[in-house]
Amino acid sequence: MSALHPLRVLDVExxxxxxxxxxxxxxPGVRLIYLDSAATSQKPLSVIQAISDFYQHSNANIHRxxxxxxxxxxxxxxxxxGSVAHFIGAPSPASIxxxxxxxxxxxxxxxxxxRARLMAGDLVILTEMEHHANLVPWLMLAAERxxxxxxxxxxxxxxxxxxxxxxxxxxAPRLVSFTHMSNVLGTITPAAEMIAQAHRAGAxxxxxxxQSVPHFPVNVTDLQADFLVFSAxxxxxxxxxxxxxxxxxxLESMPPYQGGGDMIKRVRLDGFVPNDSxxxxxxxxxxxxxxxGLGAAIEFLEGLxxxxxxxxxxxxxxxxxERLEEIPGLHHFGPPAAxxxxxxxFSLDGAHPHDVAQILDSQGIAVxxxxxxxxxxxxxxxxxxxxxxxxxxxxxxxxxxxxxxxxYKVKQLFA
Amino acid sequence: xxxxxxxxxIDRYKNPRMKGALDPHDFSYEDDNPLCGDRIRxxxxxxxxxxxxxAAFSGTGCAIxxxxxxxxxxxxxxxxxxxxxxxxxxxxxxxxxxxLGPVRLKCALLSLKVLKAGVYGIEALESELA
Numbered sequence: 001m002s003a004l005h006p007l008r009v010l011d012v013e014x015x016x017x018x019x020x021x022x023x024x025x026x027x028p029g030v031r032l033i034y035l036d037s038a039a040t041s042q043k044p045l046s047v048i049q050a051i052s053d054f055y056q057h058s059n060a061n062i063h064r065x066x067x068x069x070x071x072x073x074x075x076x077x078x079x080x081x082g083s084v085a086h087f088i089g090a091p092s093p094a095s096i097x098x099x100x101x102x103x104x105x106x107x108x109x110x111x112x113x114x115r116a117r118l119m120a121g122d123l124v125i126l127t128e129m130e131h132h133a134n135l136v137p138w139l140m141l142a143a144e145r146x147x148x149x150x151x152x153x154x155x156x157x158x159x160x161x162x163x164x165x166x167x168x169x170x171x172a173p174r175l176v177s178f179t180h181m182s183n184v185l186g187t188i189t190p191a192a193e194m195i196a197q198a199h200r201a202g203a204x205x206x207x208x209x210x211q212s213v214p215h216f217p218v219n220v221t222d223l224q225a226d227f228l229v230f231s232a233x234x235x236x237x238x239x240x241x242x243x244x245x246x247x248x249x250x251l252e253s254m255p256p257y258q259g260g261g262d263m264i265k266r267v268r269l270d271g272f273v274p275n276d277s278x279x280x281x282x283x284x285x286x287x288x289x290x291x292x293g294l295g296a297a298i299e300f301l302e303g304l305x306x307x308x309x310x311x312x313x314x315x316x317x318x319x320x321x322e323r324l325e326e327i328p329g330l331h332h333f334g335p336p337a338a339x340x341x342x343x344x345x346f347s348l349d350g351a352h353p354h355d356v357a358q359i360l361d362s363q364g365i366a367v368x369x370x371x372x373x374x375x376x377x378x379x380x381x382x383x384x385x386x387x388x389x390x391x392x393x394x395x396x397x398x399x400x401x402x403x404x405x406x407x408y409k410v411k412q413l414f415a
Numbered sequence: 416x417x418x419x420x421x422x423x424x425i426d427r428y429k430n431p432r433m434k435g436a437l438d439p440h441d442f443s444y445e446d447d448n449p450l451c452g453d454r455i456r457x458x459x460x461x462x463x464x465x466x467x468x469x470a471a472f473s474g475t476g477c478a479i480x481x482x483x484x485x486x487x488x489x490x491x492x493x494x495x496x497x498x499x500x501x502x503x504x505x506x507x508x509x510x511x512x513x514x515l516g517p518v519r520l521k522c523a524l525l526s527l528k529v530l531k532a533g534v535y536g537i538e539a540l541e542s543e544l545a
Contacts, residue, residue: 384452
């Protein structure tokens with residue numbers, strides 16, 4: 001990979017041809033420029049086809065049936081679990097729990113491990129730049145259990161203040177839960193180092209990898225993460241399925257999550273025996289087709305190579321920041337391109353983010369405006385909202401030029 | 416010019432006619448849309464007959480929220496509180512002259528929400544005092 005010129009790491013035109021939605025127009029004559037992949041990515045044909053094939057040929061419920069279709073469905077679903085485990089370097093498919101999304105994965109940990117292990121006064125360390133998904137479940141547990149929450153500071157460049165982290169670790173935390181890549185600032189956090197420090201302090205670690213797993217190679221064994229969570233829909237897969245990775249031994253020691261079918265070994269009218277993990281965390285019929293779609297997404301991403309995706313991302317974000325900096329009155333937030341994933345959040349003097357996004361939309365450019373489910377970090381930077389452009393494997397430098405042209409149009413309108 | 420951002424909206428956003436505060440006032444109410452940080456406060460003076468004699472708004476936010484507040488506040492001067500209570504979403508969209516999706520609709524309707532909450536608040540207060 002490294003021998004290739006960065007421009008050639010991905011054959012972007014060939015990649016784009018795999019995404020049917022990219023050829024559509026948002027209004028007559030205006031082709032879509034999709035710069036909102038941090039919210040959700042688009043889906044390649046192979047993923048759409050895998051879901052459609054499942055419903056056309058193998059649809060059945062899993063695990064309990066003994067007929068042919070049930071066996072095919074079970075094999076495909078469990079095959080997807082194996083693909084996920086391999087993709088993130090997990091030692092075994094048994095360490096992969098399918099959930100609805102990264103949000104549910106964090107809630108699962110808070111509601112099972114958290115409720116069983118945390119008592120009033122116990123400390124959980126988060127950071128100031130977490131997505132609401134990694135704040136609210138802990139705020140709920142704090143309200144219910146009286147656990148304490150403390151937050152690693154974020155500096156003005158959008159980096160975690162590791163000195164404040166080290167100080168917090170001296171207070172004997174039980175858990176550290178932090179984002180691997182900020183969905184607002186794009187900051188990639190030094191996860192391996194932070195995990196090692198947390199372990200030395202006796203804490204477990206949950207990594208919110210919703211933005212990182214889609215964009216660069218993530219290996220849970222190298223990281224030594226205890227829990228790691230992500231969503232299929234941000235990595236070319238379908239909505240409705242997400243992943244909780246749990247370290248071997250840890251999942252087994254946790255109480256079940258929701259009750260119902262498939263999560264039990266035996267049920268009597270006066271009690272039940274839970275199933276082994278990961279099944280004891282998957283009550284009811286899961287998102288079977290979606291998990292299979294996630295398997296297809298992983299196959300697609302592995303075919304291109306996560307290193308190549310990362311380089312492509314880097315090239316896009318570096319170019320985007322260079323071009324955006326040319327625009328007078330534009331302020332972007334977060335660290336330099338080399339420390340970021342493919343996300344740029346910015347403000348434009350005189351124009352509210354909603355107006356910016358709406359005017360860009362009239363030119364076919366899809367960006368996000370708002371607080372991106374991270375109100376506290378916006379408050380810290382003194383902004384109610386920002387405009388965010390986020391990039392993925394199908395984006396091109398030309399699309400960034402169109403974004404910049406669009407922003408000049410916004411300026412012209414609001415000057 | 417984009418259809419959505421008719422000249423009137425941009426003009427009202429940049430040069431609002433009704434922006435300011437009334438002191439004293441008979442009524443003042445404020446609310447925000449935490450999703451985007453739009454904030455609107457409306458001050459009114461109302462005569463004995465329940466007719467709005469003066470009105471002003473203050474706030475920050477997107478062009479749609481601020482322009483709709485400016486247009487709304489201007490439109491209610493000389494009208495009765497009963498008329499104000501009858502104002503609807505369609506009236507606001509009519510004044511703006513555009514169609515909006517669900518997210519931007521909240522921006523456009525924030526000023527109406529503030530105005531109505533305030534007016535109903537006045538009436539509750541008056542009935543309590545009566």
